[in-house]
Amino acid sequence: MSAFNAINLSRLAPPKIIETLSVEQILQELIAYHEELDPNFTAPLPSDPAYKIFEANAYRELLLRQRINEAVQAVLVAYATGTDLEHLAAAIPLKRKLIDAGDPDAxxxxxxxxxxxxxxxxxxxxxxxxxxxxxxxxxxxxxxxxxxxxxxxxxxxxxxxxxxxxxxxxxxxxxxxxxxxxxxxxxxxxxxxxxxxxxxxxxAVVREYEVKATVHVLPGPSAESVLSEARKNLEKYVADSHKLGTCIARSGIDAALHIAGVSRVEITLPAADIITKGHEAAFCSKITLKQGSKA
Missing domain, CATH: 1.10.287 (Helix Hairpins)
Known part of the structure; x- marks a missing residue:
């Protein structure tokens, strides 16, 4: 059998064709363009009613550029969603799986x-x-x-x-x-x-494990909100890692919990990295997070 390495689309660099948009930048470009057309042109002050015309035009252009961004994303597998993704798959051909037929008469x-x-x-x-x-x-x-x-x-x-x-x-x-x-x-x-x-x-052989950790929060932010956000981050990490042959690293758990507002993390469980083989998957059965001192 040949070796196989699937492309991880989430790790691809963002395509250059998709613009990062700023209405303020577009506004300044419009004003600069008018100054090039007419050397005698003086840009209106923000308090001038004419300034609103430039703002309106800048916003309209922003919407147009955003629509172009969305059109580009619709033809890229990494970004397309809904029926756009289904049309891309039709060229293979491949259909989206039906999980539940539903009930139109209910x-x-x-x-x-x-x-x-x-x-x-x-x-x-x-x-x-x-x-x-x-x-x-x-x-x-x-x-x-x-x-x-x-x-x-x-x-x-x-x-x-x-x-x-x-x-x-x-x-x-x-x-x-x-x-x-x-x-x-x-x-x-x-x-x-x-x-x-x-x-x-x-x-598959499933190896269950627990995560127990103490999260120390910096002074200032709400400890409850920081702990809640850290838990969400950790839940995503363990869910994404629930795959065959994917190890659970203590460093990964630490990184997931070490969000803004956290000073340090003490991990009790797992005691060591969980290294899985190709036919094994690690499943997190329980998460226990304890709030440490503010330091």
Whole structure:
């Protein structure tokens, strides 16, 4: 099997074509442009009613430039959302997964639920891997992610023609239900996987852990609000790290908690970095944050 490295779109540098907009800068550009056209032109003072005309024009131009920014984002996989993202995927072709069909006859009507843009975006980037019938890692991951309820997958070949596909589920701690594993097996028909491969679909090994830490807050800001924001940051870190083969680093926990207003962080648990293998995922079962002294 070939090595596979998916592109992390969040780490791509922002495209230069997308402008950083400032209405004040546009206003000054408009005034400078009029001064170039007419050497006798004198820019009106902010108290002058004519100044409002320049402000209105600057604001209108800001809206136009923002619309151009949005149009550019709509054709970039890293930024497109909604139906714009679906149109980009149509060229592959790839459809957004339907999670819940909803019920239009219910009161009030229950709308259908589709996979998130982030999950769909991940599959779009990986889609070319699925074109191969030679059995590369990326192809196994792509086809597994196309199954409802699958969060991540890891193929491993312990011996020739034998493939073990570990599956991480979306629910709970990530141990997939048997129904999900069965659907993954069904997804790998003989038309999808290499004819000579023997495939074994297995549940991922989940290692649960707790986070316990004392957060010391600087004098001044509300300790409660700082602690609340630090918790949100930490929850995002552990959620983003709930993947196969992703380690939980104490330094990562410290960085997540060390927001503005925090002087230092003391981490009690985990006692050491949690290093996972490709078929393992770390799941945070509990977060306990204690407010330390203001210093």
């Amino acid at each position: 009161y009030p009507p229950k709308p259908p639920v589709y996979e998130s843009c982030d999950d769909f975006r991940k599959r779009i980037v990986m889609a070319p891997e699925g074109f191969s019938t030679a059995g590369p890692d990326g192809a196994y991951i792509f086809h597994a992610l196309s199954v409802l309820g699958v969060k991540d997958a890891h193929p491993h070949s312990p011996k020739p023609v034998h493939v073990q596909l570990y599956v991480l589920g979306k629910k709970g701690n990530g141990v997939p239900e048997k129904a999900v594993l069965d659907k993954v097996s069904e997804a790998f028909s003989k038309d999808v996987r290499p004819f000579t491969d023997f495939l074994e679909v297995l549940p």
